[in-house]
Amino acid sequence: MPVAEIVPAKSDSPRRRAPQKRAEETRELLLDAGTELFSSIGFDGVSVRTIESHAGVQRGLVAYHFDTKEAFWKQAVDRVFAQLVERFSQVIDLMESLPLRERLKLYVTMFVRFSAEVPQLNRLMVQEGKAPSWRMDYIAEKYIIPMQADTSKALGVDIDPHGFYLLVGAGAFVFSVEHECKKVFGIDPRSDEFITEHAAIVADVMASRLEAVASK
Secondary structure (H helix, E strand, C coil), rough: CCCCCCCCCCCCCCHHHHHHHHHHHHHHHHHHHHHHHHHHCCCCCCCHHHHHHHCCCCCCCHHHCCHHHHHHHHHHHHHHHHHHHHHHHHHHHHHHCCHHHHHHHHHHHHHHHHHCCCCCHHHHHHHHHHHCCCCHHHCCCCCCHHHHHHHHHHHHHCCHHHHHHHHHHHHHHHHHHHHHHHHHHCCCCCCCCHHHHHHHHHHHHHHHHHHHHHCC
């Protein structure tokens, strides 16, 4: 009786994996470039070709990987907000057992540190918040409104517009204009010492505001 031939299971060879890896790297390069340009110039101010040139890739690869400029913008926005959502999820459970000021300090510190590391998010919001558009609707409905509600629930206090923009303005703006801060004050706002002190100050100001809201 003949012995059955044992056929080894197929596996992805290095030759097969290489194109996939290159495609993933190209997508990341494009998303990095798009995030930077959309946040500094705006959606209407930057062309697909400029994005490809900034990323150092061949022409036509935005369309190849993302289909349209609009779809590409959404993926760039989704990626940067996913980072913030992940940071938020890391602290939200810890906030439940803390008093208001400690909850707020934890949350504000997370937000300030994220804003220092990823200033493109605040710059992007400044670009898109200046006028009504499908892009502003997309960000507000998918991210800002749900996160604002989740934050209010985690803090146990409703965040009104004053508190919201106090947090965003005080917590993120300095990192969006870091070169101004360096020139005027001779301080690098993205240094750990500055971030720690800035987060504590913003948390104190926010606590006073939220305690006033809670007492009404």
